Amino acid sequence: MTSSQNSKKQELPPTAWAVLGLLSFPGERTGYELKKWADSSLRFFYWSPAISQIYAELRRLEELGYAASARSGPEETRAKRRYAITDAGREALAGWAADTAEAGPPVLKHGLLLRIWLGHLAEPERLRAMVGEHLERTRGELAAVREAVEHADGVPQWSFPTLALRWSERQHLAELELAEALLTDLDGLAQNRQSPGRQADGDAPTPG
């Protein structure tokens, strides 16, 4: 291995590891198949890379010797390139996955909550509508997660993906409960503001 390869490995972004992770399950797959699979698994708790990113990472992984590809023969109507993980790739991935420091805390960027936090700028009805849209979208996502759980459950090779999907199913149920509680809190705040004798403005206190 050259030192250039070594330094490239240290710089691998999470997307590269995620794509290598997709390859670590049994079988060989095309970039398109990897994208389809990421959309019904990784997406729910991490991220689904764009198809262009998947192809870029596959090229990089192949250059590093972490993946190998072969073009399908003339018996297929459309020739396709299928990728598989190499032993070196599996070893590197296992090392990365075992490094807790790499995992770090979960990243959560909740655009709805940013807007609730800025609720003083919005009409109360607009805020309620946003929470409603979030509930609807989350219910749709929950249905998609449940479909993925059903598909993976009971297949021995997918025991761990099934665990991750079950976590995601519960996470989406919790997200629905959180949104319902938020609606209740918004109602309480609106009632408080309507009741007399309540001070709505005043001097600016120092934020903590």
Add this chain to the structure above:
Amino acid sequence: MTSSQNSKKQELPPTAWAVLGLLSFPGERTGYELKKWADSSLRFFYWSPAISQIYAELRRLEELGYAASARSGPEETRAKRRYAITDAGREALAGWAADTAEAGPPVLKHGLLLRIWLGHLAEPERLRAMVGEHLERTRGELAAVREAVEHADGVPQWSFPTLALRWSERQHLAELELAEALLTDLDGLAQNRQSPGRQADGDAPTPG
């Protein structure tokens, strides 16, 4: 307004809006005060920008006429620049906050779950230890959120931040429950694998 200013506004990243959001509460603040505040509020459900990003965004917001600053006089031992939102800034921020399409779905990148999903590459004990570390970290975060709730609760200007922090308190409690359920699932999987007559390997099925 020049067309160059107009096009700059359309390109404003979420960080710029978040910094402008910090300025939208009563009072004038230094960059350092904004950073401290972001760390005890925004951080829990969105993101706390680095202090260098906060200063960069403050300069940009001032150029756009969304914020104005003044240096403190000689009566302070160390001169400081304090920022305040302008009327134009408040109007632009309200427009941004009311745009639901901008909010989009929450972004969740859960490094622990990515590693659970790749559990076939790790020792079962390593996985349990990772979940344990996540539980410990989450308990620490929950304590920090509760401190922030206590600080903000009852202050009329902070009604909406308090709602967002309450949501975050519940979200951290849910995260603890999710991690506990994950530990139970990991135990179940380990027992299943030890019991006889269970097929642990086989042909690769097609992922969905």
